[in-house]
Amino acid sequence: MTVEPCCASLPVVLIGANLLCMATFLLVHGGFCGSWVWERTTPALEAGGHRVATIDLPSSGPTADDLRDLAADRAAVHSALDSFDGDVVLVGHSGGGMVLAELADHPKVEHSVYVAALHPQKGQSVADLLGGQMPGWMVVRDDGAVQVNDDAEVVRQALCADVEADYFAREVHPRYLLTSLSSLQSPSAAPKRTHLASYVVCEQDQAIPVGAQEAWASTFDRVERLPSSHAPMLSMPERLAEVLSRTSSAA
DSSP: OEEOOTTTTOOEEEETTEEEEOOEEEEEOOTTOOGGGGTTHHHHHHHTTOEEEEEOOTTEESOGGGOOOHHHHHHHHHHHHHTOSSOEEEEEETTHHHHHHHTTTOTTEEEEEEESOOOOOTTOOHHHHTTTSOOTTEEEOTTSEEEEOSOHHHHHHHHOTTSOHHHIIIIIGGGOOEEEHHHHHOOOOOOOOOSEEEEEEETTOSSSOHHHHHHHHTTSSEEEEESOOSOHHHHOHHHHHHHHHHHHHTO
16 A cells, blocks of 8 residues: 555645645555556645545456455455544445445445445345456456456447547556456445445446446435546546545545
8 A cells, every 4th residue: 555645744724714624535446457547646636635545456466376356355455444543535446346345334434435336235246247247348367367358449448438549558558457357256245334425427437337327326425427438537537536525525
């Protein structure tokens, strides 16, 4: 886990006549990614005075032999949460929603934010939520790992069609990691949530159906929407940061 120190000691900032509460964010990536996916969102949040931490989940990585399952992801994020002195806004993108659901009763979480994220019921896995079939942009390997398709344009159209094609092929596609097949098959424990939660619907998402996102969002305390693909942290990080800042003020 990496914790950025910017403004960590400042609880509030005075803007005109309003007090805007600063928050501590822990950003959890989805499958095939690492903490790198938040590189452009982190400084946007820090510019607002927030404290930001990211984490690399053990279910994703460069080599198949080192990949772990959902239980390991839960343990890693649980440990990270325990390391904070105060309350945390826990943010999960895509498959990171599986981890957030595992930690729905963690006492350090004051607000969880699902960004185009899976929201399982108890006993459901990623495979269940995908309908039991892998989409074309995902490829199952023989070594227990899953990777994104070698065709960068296939992946871009599925995950972030609003990111410029040349930039995606050069800067994003080569950074995708392997994800363990076991993590996609792990059933969720999904304890009862004990804190507020927000859902960010990505209205141009081609990876997780918008209808499914809307259905999950209907059960949340607060709903935000972005006119983005599945990966707003890549296509509109400043706007995503604005949304996250608003959800933190509602915590």
